[in-house]
Amino acid sequence: xxxxxxxxxxxxxxxxxxxxxxxxxxxxxxxxxxxxxxxxxxxxxxxxxxxxxxxxxxxxxxxxxxxxxxxxxxxxxxxxxxxxxxxxxxxxxxxxxxxxxxxxxxxxxxxxxxxxxxxxxxxxxxxxxxxxxxxxxxxxxxxxxxxxxxxxxxxxxxxxxxxxxxxxxxxxxxxxxxxxxxxxxxxxxxxxxxxxxxxxxxxxxxxxxxxxxxxxxxxxxxxxxxxxxxxxxxxxxxxxxxxxxxxxxxxxxxxxxxxxxxxxxx
Amino acid sequence: xxxxxxxxxxxxxxxxxxxxxxxxxxxxxxxxxxxxxxxxxxxxxxxxxxxxxxxxxxxxxxxxxxxxxxxxxxxxxxxxxxxxxxxxxxxxxxxxxxxxxxxxxxxxxxxxxxxxxxxxxxxxxxxxxxxxxxxxxxxxxxxxxxxxxxxxxxxxxxxxxxxxxxxxxxxxxxxxxxxxxxxxxxxxxxxxxxxxxxxxxxxxxxxxxxxxxxxxxxxxxxxxxxxxxxxxxxxxxxxxxxxxxxxxxxxxxxxxxxxxxxxxxxxxxxxxxxxxxxxxxxxxxxxxxxxxxxxxxxxxxxxxxxxxxxxxxxxxxxxxxxxxxxxxxxxxxxxxxxxxxxxxxxxxxxxxxxxxxxxxxxxxxxxxxxxxxxxxxxxxxxxxxxxxxxxxxxxxxxxxxxxx
Numbered sequence: 001x002x003x004x005x006x007x008x009x010x011x012x013x014x015x016x017x018x019x020x021x022x023x024x025x026x027x028x029x030x031x032x033x034x035x036x037x038x039x040x041x042x043x044x045x046x047x048x049x050x051x052x053x054x055x056x057x058x059x060x061x062x063x064x065x066x067x068x069x070x071x072x073x074x075x076x077x078x079x080x081x082x083x084x085x086x087x088x089x090x091x092x093x094x095x096x097x098x099x100x101x102x103x104x105x106x107x108x109x110x111x112x113x114x115x116x117x118x119x120x121x122x123x124x125x126x127x128x129x130x131x132x133x134x135x136x137x138x139x140x141x142x143x144x145x146x147x148x149x150x151x152x153x154x155x156x157x158x159x160x161x162x163x164x165x166x167x168x169x170x171x172x173x174x175x176x177x178x179x180x181x182x183x184x185x186x187x188x189x190x191x192x193x194x195x196x197x198x199x200x201x202x203x204x205x206x207x208x209x210x211x212x213x214x215x216x217x218x219x220x221x222x223x224x225x226x227x228x229x230x231x232x233x234x235x236x237x238x239x240x241x242x243x244x245x246x247x248x249x250x251x252x253x254x255x256x257x258x259x260x261x262x263x264x265x266x
Numbered sequence: 267x268x269x270x271x272x273x274x275x276x277x278x279x280x281x282x283x284x285x286x287x288x289x290x291x292x293x294x295x296x297x298x299x300x301x302x303x304x305x306x307x308x309x310x311x312x313x314x315x316x317x318x319x320x321x322x323x324x325x326x327x328x329x330x331x332x333x334x335x336x337x338x339x340x341x342x343x344x345x346x347x348x349x350x351x352x353x354x355x356x357x358x359x360x361x362x363x364x365x366x367x368x369x370x371x372x373x374x375x376x377x378x379x380x381x382x383x384x385x386x387x388x389x390x391x392x393x394x395x396x397x398x399x400x401x402x403x404x405x406x407x408x409x410x411x412x413x414x415x416x417x418x419x420x421x422x423x424x425x426x427x428x429x430x431x432x433x434x435x436x437x438x439x440x441x442x443x444x445x446x447x448x449x450x451x452x453x454x455x456x457x458x459x460x461x462x463x464x465x466x467x468x469x470x471x472x473x474x475x476x477x478x479x480x481x482x483x484x485x486x487x488x489x490x491x492x493x494x495x496x497x498x499x500x501x502x503x504x505x506x507x508x509x510x511x512x513x514x515x516x517x518x519x520x521x522x523x524x525x526x527x528x529x530x531x532x533x534x535x536x537x538x539x540x541x542x543x544x545x546x547x548x549x550x551x552x553x554x555x556x557x558x559x560x561x562x563x564x565x566x567x568x569x570x571x572x573x574x575x576x577x578x579x580x581x582x583x584x585x586x587x588x589x590x591x592x593x594x595x596x597x598x599x600x601x602x603x604x605x606x607x608x609x610x611x612x613x614x615x616x617x618x619x620x621x622x623x624x625x626x627x628x629x630x631x632x633x634x635x636x637x638x639x640x641x642x643x644x645x646x647x648x649x650x651x652x653x654x655x656x657x658x659x660x661x662x663x664x665x666x667x668x669x670x
Contacts, residue, residue, distance in 0.1 A: 012541035013500050016486045044529040047491045130337045137336045158360045160367035160660050163589045163651035183339055242296040
């Protein structure tokens with residue numbers, strides 16, 4: 001499809017710019033549809049093997065099928081997988097009972113922070129998209145973060161004509177968002193075109209399916225009969241239900257997502 | 267067809283509301299979002315506003331203004347639109363440029379009750395500088411002026427004059443009300459005197475033509491793939507074929523294209539926009555640009571550009587970094603020829619010693635060898651960003667002086 005090719009060309013350009021620019025990049029992989037697409041695009045950008053590590057943040061609360069999918073693809077695609085965990089918080093038993101804000105911050109954001117620090121990664125490639133959430137619609141392709149991980153969303157860099165912000169001294173790492181301009185529908189059409197492996201949780205069973213994958217306690221199904229990629233594409237062409245409607249942290253309170261993201265949440 | 271549209275105009279003239287209206291009337295708003303916005307409006311003790319679909323930061327809601335650019339997508343009956351909302355305040359010009367730089371079409375929103383204001387002119391000037399050739403004007407808030415034909419015509423006449431000075435002629439003007447939904451997505455019942463099209467129909471009739479230009483392939487990097495050196499980059503204009511003899515500048519290397527590759531495939535040719543790898547019989551480096559010997563890229567060390575500054579000051583003699591495509595070089599502000607008012611496009615001073623934030627200027631640059639093209643000929647290589655620790659300005663190339 002010509003539209004998908006345009007999206008892909010731009011993404012490949014951005015991934016290659018990031019690789020040329022940063023000393024130690026890494027890509028984040030939740031095993032969900034967007035970040036799996038991202039990994040595939042990285043393979044395409046480098047014509048085979050991804051030349052940097054793939055980070056998976058393990059909160060301990062992921063679905064069994066996500067771990068299985070992760071381990072299978074990591075082997076098949078020859079990934080240099082780094083699993084990031086906040087062991088201390090896990091030992092303390094931090095969970096959704098602490099409130100979603102705290103749970104996400106400690107098990108995801110802090111786990112990632114430690115992983116970045118330990119490995120010295122200076123760029124983190126993420127598969128967020130503008131159409132997922134109003135806050136993500138405000139992002140740049142290259143978004144600098146300071147040592148405390150904060151997103152200074154009130155003063156974002158000038159970003160024109162594929163000239164992305166340089167690394168500045170007061171920034172510890174840069175978030176790189178190569179599929180920011182893709183829609184949910186594009187992602188599924190791309191899965192179909194490229195014949196990518198899908199976590200079966202996205203397919204409907206007994207009238208329910210997952211539309212977005214996260215941690216087990218905070219991720220709900222939607223009503224759906226879409227049991228294969230074609231049916232998902234058809235469903236997305238007509239639905240008016242928000243993609244992340246099954247994700248509790250987005251909905252708890254107004255601006256929870258903004259607050260999470262300002263602190264470095266993905 | 268996918269079309270990138272940026273909505274520009276002065277603060278409070280209704281840009282975000284207009285986009286909210288387009289999303290709402292085209293039924294692109296998710297279920298639950300309307301209720302969510304209603305709840306927010308109650309929380310902030312406001313009346314329901316379509317703009318709240320766009321302004322997602324809590325500060326944007328508190329301050330009732332757009333701070334940063336937002337990108338949304340929706341489908342009309344005909345096209346897929348990527349619509350960019352930009353802030354209308356002077357202090358956020360940086361965000362306005364970020365949002366507008368990838369657009370094919372600009373819609374300039376002018377409130378009927380206020381007419382031309384500071385950012386109306388500035389945004390029109392910047393849209394012109396960005397090389398966006400298609401511009402439409404929506405005279406918004408017609409409901410406030412009782413849908414008056416006279417107000418519309420007066421505003422149109424003044425606007426036509428301003429736009430003509432930026433090179434925009436025969437611009438379509440649409441009288442509308444984003445708040446009430448007149449002539450945005452649905453035709454208005456209040457302005458029988460207007461027999462033109464709605465905004466969406468005007469957009470649906472846009473064609474984005476692409477003129478074939480000489481080959482320019484920019485080098486991003488070289489990778490080793492299965493013991494083969496692959497030069498990766500993007501075709502910015504023209505067509506590249508296997509077997510072509512090409513010349514790379516500023517390296518001044520002549521080489522033969524042995525292969526064009528993408529993941530798991532070899533190609534016979536590549537066209538504008540393609541991110542590819544090529545195998546050539548010589549070494550080249552990031553920042554090189556290749557073309558065919560007949561119309562080769564030329565590296566220059568001096569050129570004349572028009573730029574807008576987003577940092578505090580830029581003085582004659584300053585050294586900054588210039589980035590054009592993947593080439594980043596040291597560059598010197600040789601002479602500031604004219605200082606330009608970015609609100610009106612008028613020259614305010616000849617040979618000034620410096621320019622300040624939000625001012626534009628004609629500048630003579632001298633730099634390390636870099637391939638640039640006149641913006642009017644190959645825009646992809648005719649635009650640049652200036653860097654001093656961060657991106658501080660942007661501009662286009664007007665004239666080049668070639669190196670021997």
